[in-house]
Amino acid sequence: MTMRHVILEPAEEGGYTVYCPSLPGCVSQGETRADALTNIKEAIELYLESLSAHNEPVPPDIDVEIEAIAV
Incomplete structure:
Protein backbone atom coordinates (compact mmCIF):
# COMPACT_ATOMS: atom_id res chain seq x y z
CA MET A 1 0.00 0.00 0.00
CA THR A 2 1.27 3.45 -0.86
CA SER A 28 -13.51 12.89 -7.40
CA GLN A 29 -16.30 14.12 -5.16
CA GLY A 30 -18.67 13.04 -2.44
CA GLU A 31 -21.61 14.30 -0.42
CA THR A 32 -19.64 13.87 2.81
CA ARG A 33 -15.95 14.06 3.63
CA ALA A 34 -15.92 10.28 4.14
CA ASP A 35 -17.64 9.68 0.78
CA ALA A 36 -15.16 11.95 -0.99
CA LEU A 37 -12.20 10.13 0.56
CA THR A 38 -13.63 6.73 -0.36
CA ASN A 39 -14.23 7.91 -3.92
CA ILE A 40 -10.76 9.41 -4.40
CA LYS A 41 -9.18 6.21 -3.10
CA GLU A 42 -11.00 4.29 -5.84
CA ALA A 43 -10.05 6.93 -8.43
CA ILE A 44 -6.38 6.71 -7.42
CA GLU A 45 -6.44 2.91 -7.61
CA LEU A 46 -7.95 3.04 -11.12
CA TYR A 47 -5.48 5.74 -12.20
CA LEU A 48 -2.53 3.63 -11.04
CA GLU A 49 -3.97 0.51 -12.73
CA SER A 50 -4.25 2.45 -15.98
CA LEU A 51 -0.64 3.62 -15.74
CA SER A 52 0.48 0.04 -15.16
CA ALA A 53 -1.61 -1.29 -18.06
CA HIS A 54 0.02 1.25 -20.39
CA ASN A 55 3.54 0.70 -19.02
CA GLU A 56 3.68 4.31 -17.86
CA PRO A 57 5.78 5.35 -14.87
CA VAL A 58 4.01 6.08 -11.60
CA PRO A 59 4.70 9.64 -10.48
CA PRO A 60 5.98 10.01 -6.93
CA ASP A 61 3.71 11.54 -4.34
CA ILE A 62 4.35 15.19 -3.57
CA ASP A 63 4.21 17.09 -0.32
CA VAL A 64 1.56 19.77 -0.28
CA GLU A 65 1.75 23.01 1.65
CA ILE A 66 -1.12 25.45 1.95
CA GLU A 67 -0.49 29.00 3.05
CA ALA A 68 -2.81 31.94 3.53
CA ILE A 69 -1.57 35.22 2.06
CA ALA A 70 -2.97 38.72 2.20
CA VAL A 71 -4.01 40.18 -1.15
Whole structure:
Protein backbone atom coordinates (compact mmCIF):
# COMPACT_ATOMS: atom_id res chain seq x y z
CA MET A 1 0.00 0.00 0.00
CA THR A 2 1.27 3.45 -0.86
CA MET A 3 0.20 6.79 0.54
CA ARG A 4 -0.96 9.73 -1.57
CA HIS A 5 -1.70 13.26 -0.45
CA VAL A 6 -5.15 14.50 -1.42
CA ILE A 7 -6.82 17.89 -1.12
CA LEU A 8 -10.45 18.24 -0.03
CA GLU A 9 -12.40 21.36 -0.91
CA PRO A 10 -15.99 22.12 0.10
CA ALA A 11 -18.05 22.34 -3.10
CA GLU A 12 -20.28 25.38 -3.68
CA GLU A 13 -23.30 23.16 -4.27
CA GLY A 14 -22.57 21.08 -1.17
CA GLY A 15 -20.41 18.08 -0.55
CA TYR A 16 -16.71 17.95 -1.33
CA THR A 17 -14.40 17.92 -4.32
CA VAL A 18 -11.16 16.02 -3.75
CA TYR A 19 -8.09 15.64 -5.91
CA CYS A 20 -4.64 14.13 -5.86
CA PRO A 21 -2.06 16.75 -6.92
CA SER A 22 0.58 14.17 -7.84
CA LEU A 23 -1.78 12.49 -10.35
CA PRO A 24 -2.96 15.08 -12.90
CA GLY A 25 -6.68 14.80 -13.60
CA CYS A 26 -7.35 12.44 -10.70
CA VAL A 27 -10.41 14.13 -9.19
CA SER A 28 -13.51 12.89 -7.40
CA GLN A 29 -16.30 14.12 -5.16
CA GLY A 30 -18.67 13.04 -2.44
CA GLU A 31 -21.61 14.30 -0.42
CA THR A 32 -19.64 13.87 2.81
CA ARG A 33 -15.95 14.06 3.63
CA ALA A 34 -15.92 10.28 4.14
CA ASP A 35 -17.64 9.68 0.78
CA ALA A 36 -15.16 11.95 -0.99
CA LEU A 37 -12.20 10.13 0.56
CA THR A 38 -13.63 6.73 -0.36
CA ASN A 39 -14.23 7.91 -3.92
CA ILE A 40 -10.76 9.41 -4.40
CA LYS A 41 -9.18 6.21 -3.10
CA GLU A 42 -11.00 4.29 -5.84
CA ALA A 43 -10.05 6.93 -8.43
CA ILE A 44 -6.38 6.71 -7.42
CA GLU A 45 -6.44 2.91 -7.61
CA LEU A 46 -7.95 3.04 -11.12
CA TYR A 47 -5.48 5.74 -12.20
CA LEU A 48 -2.53 3.63 -11.04
CA GLU A 49 -3.97 0.51 -12.73
CA SER A 50 -4.25 2.45 -15.98
CA LEU A 51 -0.64 3.62 -15.74
CA SER A 52 0.48 0.04 -15.16
CA ALA A 53 -1.61 -1.29 -18.06
CA HIS A 54 0.02 1.25 -20.39
CA ASN A 55 3.54 0.70 -19.02
CA GLU A 56 3.68 4.31 -17.86
CA PRO A 57 5.78 5.35 -14.87
CA VAL A 58 4.01 6.08 -11.60
CA PRO A 59 4.70 9.64 -10.48
CA PRO A 60 5.98 10.01 -6.93
CA ASP A 61 3.71 11.54 -4.34
CA ILE A 62 4.35 15.19 -3.57
CA ASP A 63 4.21 17.09 -0.32
CA VAL A 64 1.56 19.77 -0.28
CA GLU A 65 1.75 23.01 1.65
CA ILE A 66 -1.12 25.45 1.95
CA GLU A 67 -0.49 29.00 3.05
CA ALA A 68 -2.81 31.94 3.53
CA ILE A 69 -1.57 35.22 2.06
CA ALA A 70 -2.97 38.72 2.20
CA VAL A 71 -4.01 40.18 -1.15
